[in-house]
Amino acid sequence: MNPVPTPRRDAFVAFVDDNYFPGFVVLLKSLTLTNPDADADFVVLHDGLAPAHISRALSLRPDLRFVRVDTERYDTYAKGSAANYLYTKAYYILDVFRLGGYRRIVTLDTDMVVLDRIDDLFEVDAPFAAVPQFFDSDGGRKLNSGLLAFDHTFTDGDFADRLDAIGRSGAYELERHDQGVITAALDGDYLRLPRRYNWVKRATRRGGVPPQDTAILHFTGKFKPWDGGEHGYARLEALWHRYDVSDRAFLTACAHLAEQGLIADEGAARSYKARATSDADPEARTSAAVLRESASLRAAGDFAAAVTLLESRALEVGRLGPAYALELATAYRAVSRYDDATVAASLALTSDRAAEAHVLLAEVAWIVGDLPGAREHARAALSLEPLRHKARLVHARATRPTPDDDVVATVDPDGITLSHAAFYVDPLGNYGDVLLPAAVREAVGHVRGVADWHGVHVHQVFDEAAVDAVNETSGLLVGGGGLFLPDTSPNGNSGWQWNVPDASLERLRVPLGLVAVGYNLFPGQEFVGSRFRDSLTRVVERADFVGLRNRGSIERVRALLPSDLADKVTYLPCPTTVLGLLDGTAYADPVGQASPRDVVYLNIAYDRSALRFKDDYAAFLAQIDAFVRSLDGVAQVRVGAHTIPDEKIATDLFREHGTRVPVDSFFRLGIEETTRRYRDAALVVGMRGHAGMIPFGLGTPIVSLISHAKLRYFLEDIGRPEWGVEVTDPHLGARLTELSTAIVTEQARYREQVAQARAALYETTTAALTPFLTNL
Helix, strand or coil: HHHHHCCCCCCEEEEEEEHHHHHHHHHHHHHHHHHHCCCEEEEEECCCCCCCHHHHHHHHHHCEEEECCCCCHHCCCCCCCCCHHHHHHHHHHHHHHHCCCEEEEECCCEEECCCCCCCCHHCCCEEEEEECCCCCCCCCCCCEEEEEEEEEEHHHHHHHHHHHHHHHHHCCCHHHHHHHHHHHHHHCCCEEHHHHHHHEEHHHHCCCCCCCCCCCCCCCCCCHHHHHHCCHHHHHHHHHHHHCCCCCHHHHHHHHHHHHCCCHHHHHHHHHHHHHHHCCHHHCCHHHHHHHHHHHHHHCCCCCHHHHHHHHHHHCCCCCHHHHHHHHHHHHHHCCCCHHHHHHHHHCCCCHHHHHHHHHHHHHHCCCCCHHHHHHHHHHHHHHHCCCCCHHHHHHHHHCCCCCCCCCCCCCCEEEEEEEECCCCCCCCCCCHHHHHHHHHHHHHHHHHHHEEEEEEEECCCCHHHHHCCCCCCCCCEEEEEEEECCCCCCCCCCCCCCCCHHHHHHHCCCCCEEEEEEECCCCCCCCHHHHHHHHHHHHCCCCCEEEECCCCCCCHHHHHCCHCCCCEHHHHHHHHHHCCCCCCCCCCCCCCCCCEEEEEEEEECCCHHHCCCHHHHHHHHHHHHHHHHHCCEEEEEECCHHHHHHCCCCCCCCHHHCCEEEEEEHCCCCCCCCHHHHHCEEEEECCCHHHHHHHHHHCEEEEEEEHHHHHHHHHCCCCCEEEECCCCCCHHHHHHHHHHHHHCHHHHHHHHHHHHHHHHHHHHHHHHHHHCCCC
């Protein structure tokens, strides 16, 4: 048998996540500028890097290769303190030992900056090389894993399996994470490299500078240069900031290197040259292309990157057109730079997009609590364009006496006064969101009497005045709904829907409870950066009660929290799921025998369509058409529309397949009438979360069209996963027909199953709320 040939390519490798991405960008720029002709690949290991970050990285180095880490492997490792952010992620670099196909590999931590040539590490005459730990190296046995240089014999699988065995056994220094595992595996059998290849920050006294021959400066420890750095290390951090140049400056430098033939990768060299040519016309770069790029960044949730992009291009050109000004204002608003958003939007007031500018200014004014300003700008927009719908909505929002003026709930004259921060929807808003605040209040009032409610809109800044008003009540409830979401009314104060600055949270003096909140991200969505995690940690730390509406959300949120806070997160079902059991309210189950039911409601959601239908809407529509036709003679199918766009399914079925389906517009009918229709239905087949939870709470059987994990989570929580069908199921129509026919023809049996599951949720709800509410 012929021996396996030795690979010929070399590679630099780094593990990158969204929190450390700013460090990675500087690492990438410094390595490229100091070692432009290094003939080696650059492999990026990641655990789900944000699309916007991947896009930006590729714009800087078109030859990057992205490899996703098998994170589940490291869940089985024995670990030290879970309070450390690196508790699990530090181990992900170990996937490099499963990265075959390279002659030699050099790994680099993302908190490093490269100051000199390091491509000579590919020629080290040893199978494995590293720099020993600076402190407590045990005579050099313990290494620093920030830089590793090894050959292909360590990527054949054997060494990786050995690391797994050590990791699972816990036979290593747990607080050293990946470093401890590698040290245990090598037990000192590696070549000691000079410290110039991994000069750690602490090796330099405060106020000092590293040795002149330092090739790699490593900013170990908690304080990173991109987060403000650490007192006493400004001279070291200046070396990092030397490479923290704008992307444009970096690409210009790369273009010069490419012209001199100094960029090793030919494809990258061509890209740099072409980019330099296209950037020669700054006006072209700042028009449609930049606006598209900014919109793409915002769609990916990277609002800070959109601001950076727009600001950098604006400085180059020196003027802003109306489209550019409005895009910049939108990005500023998303990062809570409200004064800047106002200035930018005002630049478009004398243009043909003045009405749009007035609407944006009205929205910003409402967010910061300037209701007269919001009304003024909304009226100005309507005077220019009387049919502009958003202007009418903002004007109505700013005219309400209180944010919760339309919410009706049972009150107890002898009860307490509570504050309630929630998403209070505009007229003709999502029916589920219309009902939800009332449902929360009814569930709370069922456990502890409430005489008066003080409404707080989660999308408005929770400023000092708001805190003072809340501090005059007995407590603050936040929820319910999927508030853990980055792209609905984005803000830079918290990173999620409750627009709460850290300082306001610290000034809060009354008990705080999160009530039936959900982690609402779609597959492929992510929170970019660390703001959400930081805010979440502060809120949970401050809260007296943290109740999430499904166990899937609980798992996701607990994974983001330090171990000492994770156990505070508990299960509290959405109150809509127990509506019929809340005696004394308008939603309580009626007494007496119901008449026969023959209506099947169909609800299809169209927000974020690309995420729901995976670009295969035509096939989905054909399956729904087959399902609707199959129920002819079994039941009457009607569309139950929670929002105006939900009516689209009826239009599409008729246009594409000639199938007519009547529409009940629940968002127009109001709570009382929609409650009656849902209760009287034989079945609800729904894609929206509340198109399942509300009818279930009223005792009606459901089938969920699963396009979002939250629907699956709910069915799992009630022990009925069989009541759901994935929208991507190739046999969707047949599955829906089978389920729906069984339910419609055996209504008594399925209603009893709903009743049993609902009763269990009721017990869970009252048990979870009672300790918190009785102590207020």
